Amino acid sequence: MRAGSYSGGMRRRLSVAIALIGEPKLVILDEPTTGMDPITRRHVWDVIEEAKKGRAIILTTHSMEEADILSDRIGIMAKGRLRCIGTSIRLKSRFGTGFITTISFSGDSNGTPNRGDTFNTQHEAVKQFFKSNLDVTPKEENKSFLTFVIPHEKEKLLTKFFEALQEKVKEFGIADIQLGLTTLEEVFLNIVKQAELENAAAEESFATLTLNSGASVQVPIGARFVGVPGTESAENPRGIMVEVYWEQDDAGALCISGHSDEMPIPPHVQLSVSSTPTSGINIFGRRQQIHGIVIDPAQITNSNM
Template sequence: MSNIRKMIGVCPQFDILWDALSSEEHLHLFASIKGLPPASIKPIAEKLLADVKLTGAAKIRAGSYSGGMKRRLSVAIALIGDPKLVFLDEPTTGMDPITRRHVWDIIQESKKGRAIILTTHSMEEADILGDRIGIMAKGRLRCIGTSIRLKSRFGTGFITTVSFLENKNDGSGTSPEPLKRFFKKHLKVEPIEEKKAFMTFVIPHDKEKLLAGFFEELQYRESEFGISDIQLGLATLEEVFLNIARRAELESATAEGTVVTLELESGILVEIPVGARFVGIPGTENAENPRGMMVEVYWQQDGSGTMCISGHSPEMRIPQNVSVLYEPPSQVLGRGQRRVRGSVIDYESSD
């Protein structure tokens, strides 16, 4: 057991501290438990307190600390004794942005020569600190890999932001329509966000081979389109997490029959499983379009983490080369008012 104590450091989700002890006394106590030589305890504790910016509060009782100060002390306790395996459970909860960034630097430096397992709800924290990132949803590990790998595999594509010159769109500049047509013609994408100063596009991964030639021509025509800057990057880890959570919700919803109602602009009410992204609309089939119409549903998480609908795309034809992931046994629900149960289209695998 004494060897295990020396090898492992733990920062629990909730601070396990004694209100009557100071931060200095906490570190001395845990250093003794880990079996550090008595002569080395004081300098090691002083260094750790300086690292987590608690030197000025070293002799103040921990019961009077703020939440952020307690978290910093818990991180210092986890690192004392140079453990080879460290568990950090949401180590920066309650910290202000400046202190959080400082603790990230400490954790980054502490990775050398040891393994650190960190759990967090902050995708920014995971992206900065994680060499390998695992995402859990519905109690299961859904994926694991580097940040770039996860963004490439589970993100919607490449995020491109085109910024305009200052006089753009104020009446003296050129119209934004030629740029939108350029993206539509070459990549078949529309802007997901359009402001006076910029436009943002999502380019699917299957267009990657076209990007070199596309951006070469776009840079050549910068002055024609009134462009001041072009940025290209992968999807955020936040988006990756949302996609993973949505797929987990869909898996659970199709098994349990959990549905929500999507109201289309045509007035049709479509009941769909929670997390369904591409939904087929029953009753839209005809001789010209035998597979019918579908919409893409946009999801977000509310304050409690529950998936909810944030919007949907215009209706579009269901392609011939996609399959149906889920189709309810009965599709028509109501009379008078059009209320139907939608099918889930496997369109993501063809993106």
């Protein structure tokens, strides 16, 4: 058969085979399994894994699962720059959001999850246990399991925490406890988000935040805590601030997903004069847009500790 008559996935399989002819010492593969069904993709991964012996293979991919399984060292690029390079475990530890813990619950005599008051009591007991000891809440919740994300800074507490949790397995109706690092997908998204922040800061990009009062504030992309000029009052002499929530759209760009309730700016927070552009009415009688005051998150975090 002519190679041109093959499907896209079959052509890629053929290209991988051609690249390995002659036992080359260096092989470069670009998206080798794109368009393949899961079974075929797994077969090609086995071929590439076997071909790694005695040679160097450089592989580019958008599949974090593929990178995690095949790569000895992983480099992540964003905005045209190499942002990091290292082993999968190293990158997850350095750039991941923390540890993922999944608590599975035992079923009743029919093998189905416990229901009713017992079910609710066990779930609430586990959630309260995590909240009181690690100050975390479930990221995912199901009738059969709870999933928590534990930040890296809580790592020193994990040994004693899981020892205590193990003692309450029967009381909480726990069937299984799983602990692992966050996925490489989350690492990639975190790095891309950081690249977006750097790019926005360099280009001085802004997004429009609409407050509950209806007022619009120009916010530097990625800013977390923002003060609102012109909100000073006898009750709040320093004005008010909000926490801005960000998310990534389908193209990977940051956009505002919402904001917290308005809150007073704490007395200890230092506001940079240079970062407080004035607002008002220009010479044409039009109201200029208000620019928010960026507040260092460390000042807010330290005040809550």
